Amino acid sequence: MRTNHLIGIAIIALLFSSCKDKKEDETQTESFATLLIRTEADLIAPALSDFESAAAQFADAAAIFDVSTTAQNLTQVQEAFIDAYVAWQKVSQFRYGPATEFDILGKMNTFPTDYIQIENAIQSGLTSGLPNATKGLPAIDYLLFHQPNDEILAQLFDQSRKNYLLARITEVSTLATQYKTAWANGYKSTFVNADGPSVTGGLSLLANGLIEDYEQLKREKVALPLGLLTLGIELPEKVEGYYSQQSMTLILAQLDGVQNLFNNGDSYGLDDLLDARDAWHSPSNMLLSERINQQLDEARVALAFIISPLSEAIGTDPEIVENAYNELQQVVVLLKTDMISALGVSVTSTDNDGD
Amino acid sequence: MTDILEKYLFKSVSAWPLITLRVAFGALMTFGALRFWYYGWIEELYIKPTFHFHYFGFEMPILSEAGMYFIFMLFVLLSILFTLGFFFRIVAPLLFLTFGYIELVDVSTYLNHYYFVSIALFFFCFVPAARMLSMDALRKRESISHVVPAWTINIFLLQIGIVYFFAGLAKLHSDWLIEALPLKLWLPARAHLPLIGPFLENPIAAYIFSWAGCIYDLSIPFILLYKPTRVFGYFSVVVFHILTWILFPIGIFPWVMIFMTLAFFPPEAHAQFWKRITHAAGTAAATDSMSSGYKKLVSAMVVIFFTIQFLLPLRFFVLSENLFWDELGFRFSWRVMLMExxxxxxxxxxxxxxxxxxxxxxxxxxxxxxxxxxxxxxxxxxxxxxxxxxxxxxxxxxxxxxxxxxxxxxxxxxxxxxxxxxxxxxxxxxxxxxxxxxx
Incomplete structure (x- = not known):
């Protein structure tokens, strides 16, 4: 009977304390929903706008080049391309909602690009109905950079080739606008209101999207070309931005994208939520948010040691690249085990009994 | 000793609680399988993987996509027949084998809930749970005895008691009691819930839930057994499991326990309930005669089975250094929602x-x-x-x-x-x- 009473007392205590503490808790609950609202407003929306305008400027430069096909205008297009590619690295973390709806990752950044199919399509005058490996930024990377500039310019006097290039650039810019619009009109509120720890909850999407994006950086952009996943056989042609030799710029931009999303600048970010939950990294005896930022910085330093372009560094300094990979991997552990546990979003879509 | 065995195993009791268990459990199995199918988990768990983690060093033959869907169709069909009590003596073992196959394909799908379901299905292979309110009863002309030996019901009660008690014992751990972990990590993520949501972000909530959960698990078998507290006990079973159902993604398990604990109510309550909704006939008084060989066999089986049930959750004492870390003796031990x-x-x-x-x-x-x-x-x-x-x-x-x-x-x-x-x-x-x- 005594235990009986205890349960009764516990239930009563629960009811009472839930009334009593309400005021104090409201601020805390705010912090939970605030994360989604502030991240959308202060980070996701601006990043999508930046990408949209970079893509629009890229399309503008291409339109000028179309009218006046000169070496100078080609350089303008190339520069605008790199800006757009860099801006893309800061929106690839939002891997849900409109991103899956439009297959934005596949359409925008499937690399290595399939240049044989691209050449075939140009020969046959085909500009639409093509697979992802023949379009998006990597295809444009090929078309704009696979030869020295004078050759590229000469090639682009071929109308079919130029049409193909312009169609790809228009595609990128249209998609960037669609992506942004889909967030602004509709998905924004879905995301902000999708609270809760389930796989479809905003917090889980945000955290898991960040991890997926970061793991892609580590695996496809560093480990794979280095040959770590392929019996040690180096695959330099698999780097991102192979032809423009901008791999390191793009990798560092994506790392910034991940870190910005984690901190959400000075606004309320995952780092603040982790601090609010007293997330502590005991092996290093510091706040988990600090430890994650510290390791991201260490990864950035290790990446900075790689002498660009990456496709050559793989052959000349493989141990420097591998060291960067190891530093990047350390962040994966922190995000995938420590952050996920501290946020309480380590869920799968199936039933679970927590073991 | 023989007196105790005589009383708890071979006393003649009404079979009505078994009828409740059969109908409720069968209906839940049917629902559970359809739900599993509907959510696309057959695909996710059994068809998509190109590799399966096997149990105890043996690999189950993996069926094709069509084969796996056939198994689930068979499972649904058998559950329906099980609920209706149609050729129960054959259907129950078939259902047990079908479920067993599904569970043994891949260790990564192991859940204590499914382990409990497997045990319950194993019990149903041996108990006459289709004596009344069943197609079998309709089919058979001669009147069938409505009484059964007590062990057929008591094994369920003991097993449910073991599940709760060992789940409670597992919570007597400093992480759970002193640091309120892992609930301190899990509850704040549920802060979006109406009414209780805001409270869940308060660390006090994790302590209250941890302690209440531990006390509940350890005491509920006894509260349900003791007549004066039984109704209160059942009420707390319902509250507790509905709360866990709201808070955690644990599927139909709360409903399994809510229905299975009905077995703690006396046969008269079950008889009354079923007679009210079905106008079933009165209980026949005939008693099954039990040979001493039968009694010896049943006693031996019950003692062996439950000795194993008591030892399995305790095997970590000899195997493990840090159970949560090395997980030596973690499975088959009723350790649920215990760690992040x-x-x-x-x-x-x-x-x-x-x-x-x-x-x-x-x-x-x-x-x-x-x-x-x-x-x-x-x-x-x-x-x-x-x-x-x-x-x-x-x-x-x-x-x-x-x-x-x-x-x-x-x-x-x-x-x-x-x-x-x-x-x-x-x-x-x-x-x-x-x-x-x-x-």
């Missing part, structure tokens, strides 16, 4: 051509398989051996080392498997503590 454990693992493979490369299992396993493996040492070992078997190059794989980190109850990731150990040199029965780093 997440991990990351990849493998470094070396071959005799002098090459070293990395295998990222997150690319080859489903998300569920990967997350389960990353925290369970035996699955990491299994997968390491699987990688060696996949090798198709001319060079032989000579070593596989795991690079793994695990976070236990939010305390920060630590290295898990000893990275210096070649897992190929570790056999399945090897001493886990020798290749796992200490916590």
């Amino acid at each position: 454990k997440s991990g990351d693992v990849h493998f470094r493979v070396s071959d005799d051509c002098g090459r070293t490369y990395i295998v990222e299992p997150s690319q080859q396993l489903t998300k569920l398989q990967y997350t389960q493996m990353a925290t369970q040492p035996d699955l990491i070992l299994q997968y390491a051996h699987h990688i060696a078997s996949l090798n198709s190059s001319d060079c032989a794989v000579t070593a596989i080392h795991a690079a793994s980190y695990v976070n236990l109850n939010g305390r920060g990731s630590r290295p898990f498997v000893d990275p210096d150990i070649n897992l190929l040199e570790v056999t399945d029965k090897g001493d886990r503590l020798s290749w796992l780093l200490p916590y």
Whole structure:
């Protein structure tokens, strides 16, 4: 009977304390929903706008080049391309909602690009109905950079080739606008209101999207070309931005994208939520948010040691690249085990009994 | 001793509680299987994976996509027949085997809930739960006895008691009681819930739920057994399980317990209930005559079965150093919702051509398989051996080392498997503590 009473007392205590503490808790609950609202407003929306305008400027430069096909205008297009590619690295973390709806990752950044199919399509005058490996930024990377500039310019006097290039650039810019619009009109509120720890909850999407994006950086952009996943056989042609030799710029931009999303600048970010939950990294005896930022910085330093372009560094300094990979991997552990546990979003879509 | 056995095993009692159990359990099985299907989990758990983690060193034959769907169709059909009590003596064992097959395909799908369902289905193979209100009863002309020996009901009560009691014992742990972990990590993530939501972000909530849950688990079997507290006990069963159902993604398990604990109510209550809604006939008084051979057999089986049930959850005492870390004796022990454990693992493979490369299992396993493996040492070992078997190059794989980190109850990731150990040199029965780093 005594235990009986205890349960009764516990239930009563629960009811009472839930009334009593309400005021104090409201601020805390705010912090939970605030994360989604502030991240959308202060980070996701601006990043999508930046990408949209970079893509629009890229399309503008291409339109000028179309009218006046000169070496100078080609350089303008190339520069605008790199800006757009860099801006893309800061929106690839939002891997849900409109991103899956439009297959934005596949359409925008499937690399290595399939240049044989691209050449075939140009020969046959085909500009639409093509697979992802023949379009998006990597295809444009090929078309704009696979030869020295004078050759590229000469090639682009071929109308079919130029049409193909312009169609790809228009595609990128249209998609960037669609992506942004889909967030602004509709998905924004879905995301902000999708609270809760389930796989479809905003917090889980945000955290898991960040991890997926970061793991892609580590695996496809560093480990794979280095040959770590392929019996040690180096695959330099698999780097991102192979032809423009901008791999390191793009990798560092994506790392910034991940870190910005984690901190959400000075606004309320995952780092603040982790601090609010007293997330502590005991092996290093510091706040988990600090430890994650510290390791991201260490990864950035290790990446900075790689002498660009990456496709050559793989052959000349493989141990420097591998060291960067190891530093990047350390962040994966922190995000995938420590952050996920501290946020309480380590869920799968199936039933679970927590073991 | 014989008096006790006579009283709890062979006293004649009304079969009505078994009827309730059969109908409720069968209906839940039917619903559960359809729900599983509807959510696309047949695809996710049984068709998508190209590799399955096996139990106890033997591999179940894996069926094709059509075969797997057939198994689930069969399962639904058998559950319906089970509920209706149609050829029950044949249907119950078939249902047990079908469910057993589904469960044994892949360790990464192991849930204590399913283990409990397997045990219940095993019991149903031996008890006459289709004596009344069944197609079998309608089919048979002669009147069937409405009384059964007490063991047919009491094994269910004892098993339910074991589930709760050991779940409670497992909570007598400093993490659970003193630090309110892992609820302190899980509850704040539920702050969006109406009414209780705001309260869940308060650490006090984690303490209240931890202590209440522990006291509930340890005491509820006795509260349900003791007549004056039974109604209150059942009320708290309903409240407790509905609360867990709201808070955690644990599927139909709360409903399984809510229905199964009905067995604690006396036969008259069951008879009254069924007679009110079905106008069933009165109880026949005839008693089954039991030979002494029968009694010996039943006594022996019950004693052996429950001795095992008592020992299994305690085996960690001799096997394990840190149960949450090494998980030696974790499964089949009613340890539910007990820890937050997440991990990351990849493998470094070396071959005799002098090459070293990395295998990222997150690319080859489903998300569920990967997350389960990353925290369970035996699955990491299994997968390491699987990688060696996949090798198709001319060079032989000579070593596989795991690079793994695990976070236990939010305390920060630590290295898990000893990275210096070649897992190929570790056999399945090897001493886990020798290749796992200490916590």
